Amino acid sequence: MSRNKPPIHFADLNPVERKEKVTQLGLPAFRANQIATHYFEHFNDDVQTFSDIPKELRANLASELLPKLLTKVRSIECDNGMTRKDLWRLHDGVLVESVLMKYPDRTTVCISSQAGCGMGCPFCATGQGGLTRNLSAAEITAQVVAAAASAFNGELPGGSTRLSNVVFMGMGEPMANYEAVMQTIRNITTAQPDGLGISARSVTLSTVGMVNGIERLIAEKIPVTLAISLHTPDDELRDTLVPINLRWKVKEVLQAADKYEMATGRRYSIEYALIRDINDQEWRADLLGKLLKNRNAHVNLIPLNPTPGSKWTASRPEDERAFVRTLESYNVAVTVRDTRGREIDGACGQLAASEVISAQEK
Ligand code: SAH
Ligand code: SF4
Numbered sequence: 001m002s003r004n005k006p007p008i009h010f011a012d013l014n015p016v017e018r019k020e021k022v023t024q025l026g027l028p029a030f031r032a033n034q035i036a037t038h039y040f041e042h043f044n045d046d047v048q049t050f051s052d053i054p055k056e057l058r059a060n061l062a063s064e065l066l067p068k069l070l071t072k073v074r075s076i077e078c079d080n081g082m083t084r085k086d087l088w089r090l091h092d093g094v095l096v097e098s099v100l101m102k103y104p105d106r107t108t109v110c111i112s113s114q115a116g117c118g119m120g121c122p123f124c125a126t127g128q129g130g131l132t133r134n135l136s137a138a139e140i141t142a143q144v145v146a147a148a149a150s151a152f153n154g155e156l157p158g159g160s161t162r163l164s165n166v167v168f169m170g171m172g173e174p175m176a177n178y179e180a181v182m183q184t185i186r187n188i189t190t191a192q193p194d195g196l197g198i199s200a201r202s203v204t205l206s207t208v209g210m211v212n213g214i215e216r217l218i219a220e221k222i223p224v225t226l227a228i229s230l231h232t233p234d235d236e237l238r239d240t241l242v243p244i245n246l247r248w249k250v251k252e253v254l255q256a257a258d259k260y261e262m263a264t265g266r267r268y269s270i271e272y273a274l275i276r277d278i279n280d281q282e283w284r285a286d287l288l289g290k291l292l293k294n295r296n297a298h299v300n301l302i303p304l305n306p307t308p309g310s311k312w313t314a315s316r317p318e319d320e321r322a323f324v325r326t327l328e329s330y331n332v333a334v335t336v337r338d339t340r341g342r343e344i345d346g347a348c349g350q351l352a353a354s355e356v357i358s359a360q361e362k
Helices: 015-024 030-041 055-064 137-152 174-189 211-220 235-241 250-264 282-292 317-329 350-361
Strands: 071-078 083-089 095-102 107-110 114-116 131-134 165-168 203-207 225-229 268-274 297-303 333-336
Touching (some): 015 030, 095 137, 107 137, 131 174, 165 174, 203 211, 203 268, 250 268, 268 317, 282 297, 317 333
Parallel strands (some): 203 225, 225 268
Antiparallel strands (some): 083 095, 114 131
16 A cells, blocks of 8 residues: 555645646636635535536646545444544545534534554554554545535535534544644635635644644634643653653643633633543542643543453443532533444544454455
8 A cells, every 4th residue: 555645635725825826737816716616615626517617627627636535435324313424545545534423503523634643542543553644734624625515415414504613533633743734724714715714713623732733823823722632630640641741741731721722812621531440530630620720721521432452441420420520619611522423433543443453354
């Protein structure tokens, strides 16, 4: 399997570069606006259907500017069709996944920023296979555009909706593929037709705690919602649960998140996967409460979704309740994340991992 760079795509370029590229192809610059309208307003990348572009120009545009980056391998639905997980094959055979979730008040897509992940968190399916490669901006953007198309076309029950939220909580560590993720965020948040026109606050970037990335993000001045995967308040356990903690400690990560909060005015989230008898003890809830009581943070507790063969499992309900109560006693905002997609291996990387395993078994 060759793992070449994906072909350059319209969504890899900024609006100025798009015009330059179109001009290089011998077309007037205004064609870039037409393409942007098809792609970001109508979620259409099938150049053959672009009736405002002369037929003889279309083949070249397709190969040079709108190559097909994602091929659907399969979709799995659950929650009465309100959750759909899509498995995609990239140009070099690599697999990634995205999950589309419809709620009464919003439609959210969870996207992958890398194929695999190099961060090695032992409870995570994606982490177990290591990093295969970074995705290009257009490969990440294409997941969002496909989701917007599905939502708009009414593929989920209840009819047509607008894709309203994007979360970087699929495979990969977004801060480890910074440039491509930033270009994707610009594609998502720029007004139509040059982007999808989704508000920055409706985009959540979840990071394992790469402080260098958080600092770069502050300088971008695009106030996306930041989520920090903390998983425990003490360095000793975090060194093993989230090995990047060997480089950036709990205190440094929270300080970087505070800086982000001050620069953007945006409350941040703390992600905390509750693992039975590992990080769910009362004293850890107490320590977390002390750390967060004067911070503008919101805790998302996620019942662990065990990976195949994992020795770990989700916390007992009574321990989960006690954890919530302790945090609340410090006036820390806390919610237990709903477990959408659980029966379709909803947690990060699990569908792609099971596809690789079944392919190996064949
Ligand atoms: N790499 C980024 C974003 C992708 S993971 C990060 O780690 O933040 C998205 C979220 O899913 C993270 O909070 C991650 O810790 C969590 N997660 C990974 N594996 C999980 C599992 N088996 N059960 C529950 N949550 C999991
Ligand atoms: Fe990578 Fe996030 Fe999984 Fe850790 S939890 S291995 S950072 S995808």
